[in-house]
Amino acid sequence: MSERGFEQHDHAACIADAMGTAERHCAEAGLQFTPARREVFSILLGAHRAMGAYDILDRLKEGGRNAQPPVVYRALDFLLAQGFAHRIERLNAYIACSHPGAQHAPAFLICRKCEAVAEAPAETAGLMGGVADQAGFRLETVVIEAEGLCPACDREEKRA
Amino acid sequence: MSERGFEQHDHAACIADAMGTAERHCAEAGLQFTPARREVFSILLGAHRAMGAYDILDRLKEGGRNAQPPVVYRALDFLLAQGFAHRIERLNAYIACSHPGAQHAPAFLICRKCEAVAEAPAETAGLMGGVADQAGFRLETVVIEAEGLCPACDREEKRA
């Protein structure tokens, strides 16, 4: 079972899978998947939702590590650069990637009520390519974030 | 002359035009276009680029007003709600709208070097509608922000 949209999925398997993929990727690319990075990634995977940097920091501290903000931000920089995690600009938060391995620039669907975040398959760069060309703009990255209500919160709102 | 993409334009005219449109809109809708809001809008229009809230605050203070952060954020909330300005999530910054009056959710082209921001004509909601439906997501707003190099900075980079 894999995560798709806001559906349920096999949590444990998806965590193990993502961690394994990250391991392999780092080994192949000669990158250090150090304890700090591993722990932050693990926390993100376990939460399975967008977390603020300081939420992550708290978890690290609970885990016995005497960590400071830079530790978290450095680990996040690494994870973002490798495509293992994404930053949700709208929330100033970070989330583990749902489709590890594949280089991509997904769109995000963000529930304004429960803050659940889903990756949506979108050819973000493709969508903007034409517009950018027309403006003479050299496109490098595209961020698409949609806000609204996830299926569960939408149903709940209708009942009320 | 109107602004389009990163082209030059008649600055003074575009400011006067935007301010006039805002005046009319507020009068018609029975909204108060108060001095605080007016000043913040004027500063944004004059800068003609994305500004952080505290940059705006500094300008207000230079203008003799003994302002505090909430003043700026309240004014920005108003301007955003009326569509007179946009928030650039990527920069935690705010910019006056290039096409005042029309209700819209544009895409933005952001130069990573000079931080110039252009509004691009994009039917952002339309682009995401299908994806959202498929996920059962009730779409409310869509933010699209592209980062790269504006024409000027791109040329400069190539020369180097």
Place this chain on the structure above:
DNA sequence: AGCCGATATGTTATAATGTATCAACCCACC
């Protein structure tokens, strides 16, 4: 072995961005 350079981490302090709260004010309206 000893050193070097690159990369990663530890630590302190501080910058930058954004809000909560409550009092005061203004003004249209009853």
Place this chain on the structure above:
DNA sequence: GGTGGGTTGATACATTATAACATATCGGCT
């Protein structure tokens, strides 16, 4: 002449992020 909604003033605080510098770790090189 209240009264109530919307706006502003002012203090304090919360949240998010980075600068700066010291230390550690490790692989390659001589």
